[in-house]
Amino acid sequence: MAAVNRIAFIGNSLPRRCGIATFTTDLQSAVAASRSDLETVIVAMTDHGQVYDYPATVGVEINDDRQDDYVRAAAYLNIGGFEAVSLQHEFGIFGGEAGGQIMALLSRLTIPIVTTLHTVLSEPTEAQRDVITRIVECSSKIVVMAEKGRELLRSVYHVADEKIEIIPHGIPEFAFVEPDAAKAALGFSNKSVILTFGLLSPNKGIEVMIDAMPSILKTRPDAVYVVLGATHPNLVRDRGEAYRESLMAHARQAGVEGHVVFLDQFVDKKTLLDFISMSDVYVTPYLSEAQMTSGTLAYSFGLGKAVVSTPYWHARELLAEGRGILVPFGDAAALGIEIAKLLTNDVLRQAMRKRAYSSSRAMTWERTAERYMSVFENAGRRHRLKTIARMDTGTLLRDSRAPPEMQLGHFLSMCDDTGLFQHAVHSVPDRAHGYCVDDNARALLVACALNNPGEERLPEALTARFAAFVQHAWNPDTRRFRNFMGFNRCWLEDKGSEDSHGRTLWALGACALTDASTSRRSWAAALFSEAMATVEDFRSPRAWAFVLLGLDAYCSAVPGDVQATRLRAVLADRLILIFDTVATGDWVWFEDGLAYDNARLPQALIITGLASKTSRCVNIGLESLRWLVKRQTSAKGQFRPIGTAGFGDRRQPSQAFDQQPLEAAATIGACLAAWRADHDVEWKAEAARVFAWFLGSNDLSASLVDLETGSCRDGLHPDRPNENRGGESVVSYLLGLSEIRQIARLSESRAKPAPLVA
Structure with a gap:
């Protein structure tokens, strides 16, 4: 340590x-x-x-x-x-x-x-x-x-x-002493002293103690109640001394004015200890149980005083087992009875004092x-x-120990025997909204990412569950994947969107290439081949991009598939065509507006161009990604993803909120692809800057993740993080983390000197 x-x-x-x-x-x-x-x-x-x-x-x-x-x-x-x-x-x-x-x-x-x-x-x-x-x-x-x-x-x-x-x-270290010397020094000789200390405010219950004084005086006519403390500064600022004056008036009305002493002082520690020392009984008649801590109670208890208190939380614990006496809230009669009992029974009072003092020795400062x-x-x-969140990006990339560990606790809690839940209420899975193939396909991508060196694989049964969900989502009648499923395992549609179909093909391609199971790799390749046939009719640029990401892996796993090679060329050409049609000098993009998963479009072109050795693809991918990165950078230099409020705005300045983890994960993946394309270390720095957004380097300086469980909030509102932690968010964080860890491992291996050859 x-x-x-x-x-x-x-x-x-x-x-x-x-x-x-x-x-x-x-x-x-x-x-x-x-x-x-x-x-x-x-x-x-x-x-x-x-x-x-x-x-x-x-x-x-x-x-x-x-x-x-x-x-x-x-x-x-x-x-x-x-x-x-x-x-x-x-x-x-x-x-x-x-x-x-x-x-x-x-x-x-x-x-x-x-x-x-x-x-x-x-x-x-x-x-x-x-x-x-x-x-x-x-x-x-x-x-x-x-x-x-x-x-x-x-x-x-x-x-x-x-x-x-x-x-x-x-509590201060203070000897167990009798009150007589302190009483003499403070002018209270021959009095039975009851003490309350602290800043005066209406929640302290002083009125109740004043109401208890008449019954105490019947058996102890020498009793005096000392209320030591200045009025709370906030109360003075708002109402002056009206509250103190009302307490004094209350004592007059109760006929005990001569036995209640108000000392309007904020005393130093030595003076306070002298006052506590002179008391025979210390009382805290607070009116509410919701008080976790009372310093005045702790100090009086630590000096070995007989304490009578209402049962607020701190008192209930500290005074248990005969270390003090508890009375009901607002009960002046019970308060009077118990204090009178202590003041008239020296044996009882001394026994309580000794129990308090001996049990408080572990509380000294x-x-x-x-x-x-x-x-x-x-x-x-x-x-x-x-x-990690406060490290500069260079440290994050140079130091292989820097990226967080892959914590899967929340991810696992979001899964049942059907698959990954779509939403959560805070960190609790929300069964009301069931499941979707989008998130289960992303979960399959996480499973594939955890097959990389240095990571611990998901349990086999869980990976199989995600694959089973994808298989069940396939509708051979429509030749499309369904997307939304209720908690009752009933599909809510015959086919999902083009984007969800493309994202599922991406996961199948990755599974066909990198899954740990030979049998499951074959399954994924077969289903990919069957499901890609309908893609050529799609009109969504993001669906094209997702399919291209899947084709990059699938074509490596099944290099002889002519139809896949042809489809890859067709989809890449379509992205290039819409880029050439839309892009201008100040709008270097594929569409007139920005939406979700933006960085996947340049990423798809970069990796397709690398695989097919098509420089035009790579160059457009790098150019558009640089433009996007610039738009996703705040004035402070932090990553600021395109906010959902601006989705679809035509060539307008980007909206800052709501910011979502999906955009961060997409940008990290695209930067990793760009780094592989042109070996510019700035792409690694950009990936690290984006990842830091998860950990608090963002507009609200608020971490979106719990590094111990791996949970991730659903995004940033203008004034606070979204406390819900659903399926899309956790897989986005885990995918981004897996790629940051991959960058760190690659950087470390390249930095190691080559072994000497004898």
Whole structure:
């Protein structure tokens, strides 16, 4: 496990007044103290309109509503030699809808990210779910502070268990002491002190505790309830001190004004520990269960205080097994009974204090820092693949270790005993839309690609299943392949489109040449021969291109097929003819508009020209591909595929959205063909640039793939990725990945020196 020497913490920082600022500062201090040679820094979030006198530990400041600040912070971290980033996530501290602007920073980082989620919502909005999902995917580890957090991450957000770490909220190392000395120092001698600490806001349940005071005073007339803490800054900004004043009025109306003390202070750690030390009972009467973490609860528990609390998530776990007392939400009577019982029974109170103190020793900041350091040092193992998206293209092509591994988990989950499902809802196969031959033909292409050296073949039964789907799709009555099939295995049509027929022939040609099974190669060649006869009547340029891709493989597998050779010449001539008819000086293309799978047209001409030694084919293919590449490049130099909103627009500027994986896979395949044609290394660089689109080098700086499962989102909307991960998307990613890996292997083999001959 490699040592980590420079760590950055992203979150709020003191002197900003909030719990996240306190936590971030405490964690940074504890980690910094764990090793003398460790360098740490805080990247501080500043709420809009505010200015703070940050200490030297803050290396850079982000104004939460300024996108450029997030980008600038990412550059600071990337070039600063940092080896791990610890993100403190809480809703409300980052800009954008649901705090989504933090992705402008995270998506640009080239170092491992460990994210601590201070809140895990059980019923997130769509925007909140999207942000958390994206944060989880770009993080090496997710830290929560309670078992409930792990449970929600698994059940609501579908996070893999091995990605989750539970590290309890840290607490200061403090001796187990009686409260008398602190009471005397703070002016509360001879009082039974009940304490609540924290920023005042309406969700804290202070009113309920005030309502409980009359019953407590019946048995402990010396009781005093100390409410320590400034009003939450956001509340002050919106309403001034109206809420604090309403609480004071509530105490007057309840007749306990003389026994409720409001201390409007945001205190430093030493002062806070003195106040906790003087309390006999600490109370957190919060009104909602959906609180994953309470720093005030952790601190009071760690100092060995008798705690009475409502059963919010953190309290329910921390105070279980007699370590504290839980009362129902909003139940002033129960609160009064339990606190009075503790204040009048020294034996009970002391026993609870000792249980809390002894069980909290593993939570000290020293122990917490050790656990975080272990997570930081292990994060690099998960991080290696993520860095691919941020590598320059030269590195991607020079380093054979750089391309991601071929992960097939999602692909396999999208298959049943019929074939590959067409669509998914998020990552769950959508049975309602059944199957199509388009996607199962692409799946057969993936199976063929995995027969290449360096790859692990698909299970034989799965490849056979895709072949069986293609066979079943063939309709001998119409001499065409059907396309769409319902989940009930009933075909929804007698014949599919020309494009789906062409794409199926492409898969059959590849299968005839490269399948691992001799018998299946023969089957594929026979069905190809039978199904190609109808192609000559097709009018779709993309269908011609798909068939040419299939013919390239088929003619190598069956070199004596005269009809196939003739068909290849006919289809290539047709593509050349429409190019010559349509292309002009500024529109170097086959049609008046761009649509889907665009790069397959030049790819088909390039490989056909190479096989037939027809330079005109190769030259038109290269010329049109160069023009397409230029149109698919954003102002920032990133790959920007033709958006679906612009399909069919006649000679108009390309629409940016929606962007789909199909276009990236097609462009990678075409660039590989171009590289083989003219050996220009720029084609390899272009392929790598396009592949980086999958991994986050795109208009939204959002990764479309999960490198651990191999799933791929269905595309980019203008404001977010499409969270569904259907069949077309996963096979597009896997086909693009297989070709990038092939380029890397070829580059590596060519770079190796020739062996010495004795």
